[in-house]
Amino acid sequence: MEVELKEMLDDLQSLRQSLSDPSLHASVDKLQSRVDHLIHLAKSVPVRRTKVKDMSAEVVDSNPYSRLMALQRMGIVENYERIREFSVAIVGIGGVGSVAAEMLTRCGIGRLLLYDYDKVELANMNRLFFRPEQVGMTKTDAAVQTLSDINPDVVLESYTLNITTVQGFETFMSSLKNKTFCPIKEGSGVDLVLSCVDNYEARMVVNQACNELNQTWMESGVSEDAVSGHIQLLIPGETACFACAPPLVVASGVDERTLKREGVCAASLPTTMGVVAGLLVQNTLKFLLKFGHVSPYLGYSSLKDYFPTMAMKPNPQCSNAACLERQKEYILAKPARDAAEKAKMEAEAAAVAADVPLHDDNEWNISVLDDSEMESTGATSSGITADALPDGLTRELPIADDFQKPPTSGATDNAINDLEELRRQLEALNAD
Amino acid sequence: MEVELKEMLDDLQSLRQSLSDPSLHASVDKLQSRVDHLIHLAKSVPVRRTKVKDMSAEVVDSNPYSRLMALQRMGIVENYERIREFSVAIVGIGGVGSVAAEMLTRCGIGRLLLYDYDKVELANMNRLFFRPEQVGMTKTDAAVQTLSDINPDVVLESYTLNITTVQGFETFMSSLKNKTFCPIKEGSGVDLVLSCVDNYEARMVVNQACNELNQTWMESGVSEDAVSGHIQLLIPGETACFACAPPLVVASGVDERTLKREGVCAASLPTTMGVVAGLLVQNTLKFLLKFGHVSPYLGYSSLKDYFPTMAMKPNPQCSNAACLERQKEYILAKPARDAAEKAKMEAEAAAVAADVPLHDDNEWNISVLDDSEMESTGATSSGITADALPDGLTRELPIADDFQKPPTSGATDNAINDLEELRRQLEALNAD
Numbered sequence: 001m002e003v004e005l006k007e008m009l010d011d012l013q014s015l016r017q018s019l020s021d022p023s024l025h026a027s028v029d030k031l032q033s034r035v036d037h038l039i040h041l042a043k044s045v046p047v048r049r050t051k052v053k054d055m056s057a058e059v060v061d062s063n064p065y066s067r068l069m070a071l072q073r074m075g076i077v078e079n080y081e082r083i084r085e086f087s088v089a090i091v092g093i094g095g096v097g098s099v100a101a102e103m104l105t106r107c108g109i110g111r112l113l114l115y116d117y118d119k120v121e122l123a124n125m126n127r128l129f130f131r132p133e134q135v136g137m138t139k140t141d142a143a144v145q146t147l148s149d150i151n152p153d154v155v156l157e158s159y160t161l162n163i164t165t166v167q168g169f170e171t172f173m174s175s176l177k178n179k180t181f182c183p184i185k186e187g188s189g190v191d192l193v194l195s196c197v198d199n200y201e202a203r204m205v206v207n208q209a210c211n212e213l214n215q216t217w218m219e220s221g222v223s224e225d226a227v228s229g230h231i232q233l234l235i236p237g238e239t240a241c242f243a244c245a246p247p248l249v250v251a252s253g254v255d256e257r258t259l260k261r262e263g264v265c266a267a268s269l270p271t272t273m274g275v276v277a278g279l280l281v282q283n284t285l286k287f288l289l290k291f292g293h294v295s296p297y298l299g300y301s302s303l304k305d306y307f308p309t310m311a312m313k314p315n316p317q318c319s320n321a322a323c324l325e326r327q328k329e330y331i332l333a334k335p336a337r338d339a340a341e342k343a344k345m346e347a348e349a350a351a352v353a354a355d356v357p358l359h360d361d362n363e364w365n366i367s368v369l370d371d372s373e374m375e376s377t378g379a380t381s382s383g384i385t386a387d388a389l390p391d392g393l394t395r396e397l398p399i400a401d402d403f404q405k406p407p408t409s410g411a412t413d414n415a416i417n418d419l420e421e422l423r424r425q426l427e428a429l430n431a432d
Numbered sequence: 433m434e435v436e437l438k439e440m441l442d443d444l445q446s447l448r449q450s451l452s453d454p455s456l457h458a459s460v461d462k463l464q465s466r467v468d469h470l471i472h473l474a475k476s477v478p479v480r481r482t483k484v485k486d487m488s489a490e491v492v493d494s495n496p497y498s499r500l501m502a503l504q505r506m507g508i509v510e511n512y513e514r515i516r517e518f519s520v521a522i523v524g525i526g527g528v529g530s531v532a533a534e535m536l537t538r539c540g541i542g543r544l545l546l547y548d549y550d551k552v553e554l555a556n557m558n559r560l561f562f563r564p565e566q567v568g569m570t571k572t573d574a575a576v577q578t579l580s581d582i583n584p585d586v587v588l589e590s591y592t593l594n595i596t597t598v599q600g601f602e603t604f605m606s607s608l609k610n611k612t613f614c615p616i617k618e619g620s621g622v623d624l625v626l627s628c629v630d631n632y633e634a635r636m637v638v639n640q641a642c643n644e645l646n647q648t649w650m651e652s653g654v655s656e657d658a659v660s661g662h663i664q665l666l667i668p669g670e671t672a673c674f675a676c677a678p679p680l681v682v683a684s685g686v687d688e689r690t691l692k693r694e695g696v697c698a699a700s701l702p703t704t705m706g707v708v709a710g711l712l713v714q715n716t717l718k719f720l721l722k723f724g725h726v727s728p729y730l731g732y733s734s735l736k737d738y739f740p741t742m743a744m745k746p747n748p749q750c751s752n753a754a755c756l757e758r759q760k761e762y763i764l765a766k767p768a769r770d771a772a773e774k775a776k777m778e779a780e781a782a783a784v785a786a787d788v789p790l791h792d793d794n795e796w797n798i799s800v801l802d803d804s805e806m807e808s809t810g811a812t813s814s815g816i817t818a819d820a821l822p823d824g825l826t827r828e829l830p831i832a833d834d835f836q837k838p839p840t841s842g843a844t845d846n847a848i849n850d851l852e853e854l855r856r857q858l859e860a861l862n863a864d
Binding site: 004005007008011012014015018019020021024027028030031034035037038041049059060061062063064065066067068070071073074075076099102103106107108121122123125126127128131132133135149150151224225226227265266267268269270271272274275277278279281282283285286291292293295298302303304305307309423426 | 436437439440443444446447450451452453456459460462463466467469470473481491492493494495496497498499500502503505506507508531534535538539540553554555557558559560563564565567581582583656657658659697698699700701702703704706707709710711713714715717718723724725727730734735736737739741855858
């Protein structure tokens, strides 16, 4: 708009010069001052932040990555900046997918591929992310608009299509295979697929694509009554695929659309969907950046704040042919996996042995580090931040590891006490 | 901007009429078409959604509350629309508080009171909610801007102040006491206070205010290494207050600011903060709308996806005088609480007894309902949606309640078996 207004100023200037009647100059001057005012107004429209070349750990207010790079200093992540190399595909940009996309964008993920065919409606406003002024836009367009404003460093690809159609599936497959972003990457062109769709049919399509491509993916879902949800990790051949273990309610040949009654809509809450998106992306970060433990399955039952976990092996009678192929490959690759695991352990043992003691008389390899050194040694400092206390501080409660022991240990103690008590009673009876 | 442009069109029209030289008309026409184009551009700037008088359950795309009102039909919430009567205060509009505010806004909460003294920085962009174009604004102003666009039905009050200063504390207290929004409400002017601050000092101030006002509140927090967090419910006199049970690390007279080293910043993640905000607001909804079970304490340890729970009674030696007052009141009110509980149970029993059987020979009070009736009876339909299956469907896995039995039950069975086994062995020895 600023450009158009400046051109108008030029036009007014030339009009003023062509005027033979000087009494009309005042009118043109008034118009010029109006345009000046509009230019001022247009300038107050916000500008976007510029791209950042390298992620810096510098602690200044203007650094959008300082709090993420701090994960390295805290010893949580070994190399946070690797996140820029990863591509994540998100299928379904609804209540869970849109929030997952925003989280990954704010984390500075390398590339996001977004798939949805739906439009933004006012009825979506009870979930996070979309805004009322985006009503009528496709969800993919609205998402690209918001996400590119938030972090212009992320490469965004959006696909306005339905993956359950023949043509949609073809485009979906070829976009996942495209390796332009990171040509040296093994396998497909993406590191992880997140399924955030709301129906069984679409999940089966994601399952088919990932089984064919041997692509690890994560599935997510929220119940129709809005108060529970889950996430699940699926590694073709290694864990159950979506067809190996059908969901609790499965239509035995019945079209799932008949399950939904006319004029009835599912409930939804920004809380449940926000929690599921958060758990999904947290496990995505753990998977990509190799820290913590990636949950194979994690449920969220909000009425009782209950979080069930489980793991599922693949079903040798799975109905999906590509899954059976992947299962065969996984079994055949077992000797190679075992050998690699053994080699890794031997290399680690060798590395420890190669650590020559600082002094001949220091067989325990003890060394003294000053504070600044401790901070720079990732893994070591993790232990230190967790356990050590600065001078003048005392611990009022047991440390987390003691505290977090499962309550079952108490039950076991009681059982042992009961046993001893019984033994004593029986011995007393024998003595009589 | 549209108004200014239209005035400019009028000015151009009168200028055109004053021109004696017709050859200049073309220049004015060109200017007019430029202004027309700018009016068109200005019109594409989004407009806000209008206020909604009553929450409707109608299932149309234009209804922002349809998915929330569906919670009633699903039997989760008895009266969702009551949410419009509630006031919630959020102290600290950072990574957790801002997302909590957005969730409550999208849920259509009656009134939100927001407290923060900080400004938006680019360094906050790794968490949800704030956008780069808001950098430099106060967090309260930026939040009001975003939230009022999302849902103009919510009454927003923002307080740009530091509650740990003397004057800030006074304004904080008087804003909590103000009952203009709902004059008939008992107690203070708010239904719940959410503490989303990032330091011990501010938490102690919220604790002091809530103990003085006998105000129920929820506390939230995220660890410095960004990978764990918690929420906690605090009911003055009934549960531990924040001073009753100090956090794991407590400065013994040492100023907590000395704990933070120069140039070192805490890590943070949009995932952990999103999960904590989601759990916090989910428990807020359960507390306000009376459904499910409100967790007294819920932790989130993301590395292992572990969610510890516990409950804490107040400390009779608490250092906070107002807490001791509330404890005394709570104990004194026990007979009245017991009487009320008994009266409630008797009333419920009487209501059941008053249900006359439909027929004299129908002593089990069995009645036949058609589908539409079932949907409208909240509590009943809940059971039905959870357990019944439409025709043609089978259940492939056990239902949730069977599946969710805690693993400890197995341990107890073993203990009993072991006891019996021991008894048998001892009896065998006696027989010898």
